[in-house]
Amino acid sequence: MFELLKTDFHTKARLGKLSTAHGVVETPVFMPVGTQASVKALDPRELLEMGTQIILGNTYHLNIRPGLDIIRAAGGLHRFMNWQLPILTDSGGFQVFSLAKIRKIKTHGVEFNSHIDGSPLFLGPKEAMEIQRVLGSDIAMVFDECPPHDAPAREQKLAVERTIRWARECREQPRGEGQHVFGIVQGGTNAALREECAKALVAMDFDGYAIGGVSVGEPEPEMLKAIELTEPFLPAHQARYAMGLGTPAQMLELIARGVDMFDCVLPTRVARNGTAITRRGAYGLKGGGYKADFRPIEEGCECFACKHFTRAYLRHLLNVNEILGLRMVSVHNSHLYLKLMADVRTNLAAGTFADFYREFIANYVPSKKVLDARKAASTER
């Protein structure tokens, strides 16, 4: 499924190619998040124009609304939402443990109440795989337990044990035609747990591996540590996916640590509050300083928003609650993420990634606002 085309000489960064039933994905890749069968505020044409190769969908949310019957009747998620390129679906594990009110964790899954109407539901490895089979995603994720970053050691250990057991159950379920399945490594920042979990999953021979238990509110150094503790145990010839991450600078840090795939609600989430992300950091477009600023959101940017509109106009739209304002900031931010990945791939191919990486990090000023939003986003993806 994954072809490793090149590994950077100075870092662990990798250039690769993922083959799926709906086409090839070049890595490193950013996957816009379409939790409820829509990447918030964007339409498929806009996603294609900005270079989207693959998007996310979510088992937990789609199973509740519109419900599996509707998506089955539509002929799967691709047809339901009219998206022809690859889709990766998360298993719902993260949402069950972060959004839902859990009633009981059982041997083969979790009894919980819907966060929408409180109705009793059950999700486990069998159910999650069955739902993803009906969704027809190109890449399905195993059902895992994702504990909070500050969970006590005992709870982290239990989560790893369940995650391994459930991964094995997922592995045994029937799949959709051509559907790939990725394992998810848990274990927090505990070196032994990360190693144990990674090795157990790799022994099951999944099509790729995700690093979970990150983007759950932890400080950035812990997040990087979790990645560093896991990566050495993942096979080089398979794709690695850091779930729910991150800021542009964080993604570069993770690419340099050997990660190939990313998803994050950050670009669209902060856009809806008027925060624009650029290669030098983020800024709030609503500020009075932009009221007569007739430059684009980011000079030199080729996105639809920057080609057509000024900061002054978008600031006005955001301040009077016109939908076009948050739409265009969503376009810009998402485009930035995708273009950054394209530039990373170009630099990897040219052998100049290390310079690109160093320069990017030097120029990027992490904004507290964006980091806070990432924290908030982590409970809601």
Place this chain on the structure above:
Amino acid sequence: MFELLKTDFHTKARLGKLSTAHGVVETPVFMPVGTQASVKALDPRELLEMGTQIILGNTYHLNIRPGLDIIRAAGGLHRFMNWQLPILTDSGGFQVFSLAKIRKIKTHGVEFNSHIDGSPLFLGPKEAMEIQRVLGSDIAMVFDECPPHDAPAREQKLAVERTIRWARECREQPRGEGQHVFGIVQGGTNAALREECAKALVAMDFDGYAIGGVSVGEPEPEMLKAIELTEPFLPAHQARYAMGLGTPAQMLELIARGVDMFDCVLPTRVARNGTAITRRGAYGLKGGGYKADFRPIEEGCECFACKHFTRAYLRHLLNVNEILGLRMVSVHNSHLYLKLMADVRTNLAAGTFADFYREFIANYVPSKKVLDARKAASTER
């Protein structure tokens, strides 16, 4: 400015052509409403794709936010919002009399408080024309007094007197280069007042004439009566514009009565609540009946929404508050209005308008929900 190309043999419908500084507009025409410098939820590309020829802007709203200084610095409204085709601006008279808290009506305008922050403002003929000159609209409207439809006779008479006096003051103000100015006829459903107002305005030789005091909450028969009482006094060789109207069927009725131009917030307003407008009437897409309905919003429709998405998908998006849902219904509804006008023009050119009109009205079932929304919209346009 206006060229009357053809008048229908069986009705008063007219085929025409409006020439403006930003291009030619074929009439009958529907003008999407961009009150705050954005047609709600839509971007300029979408507007062009659906055949938009001219849009509306609003003096009252734009003067409050972003404020005239910003738009002046941007080089006018066209450049501020990046819209290259014609723009018509309403004078703010309607909003002062419907939205704002009026403190005092004076000889040369109205003292009122902003509906946003209560700050004291003054708008009269001189101010309205000056603002529209800075906005740089292709068609500016005179500053009029628009009383409620149930205002007593004495108040209607006073409003007509003021409207005439203020129109004369507007006529004397400097204009932007190539800017046309339309008069607005008031007078409610009083035949004598409509005649008096129309004749007085026509004597001032404006570039076109609007029929105001409609779409202010009146029942449909009163609205039609107001139009019928006014139209005979308007010159045949100039454009006639029915302000703030209406449903598709109402627009056809008005075209048959000699009206050339329309604007209405209805298509985008009801879209945001999930109501789709079709050639046979309107329906609420959120209804459970559409949950597994994989047809487009309207069969045979060529809009972006109907070419890409199903009712089932859009219903899901609307029900989970995904912005793409209301975006796509806004696209469909606005496209319907514009396509209807294009079909009217084609039928007028072919001499088949009367049949088209009769058939359309016979097939269109007016929906109470849409009519109610029109009523609500009339106070907020």
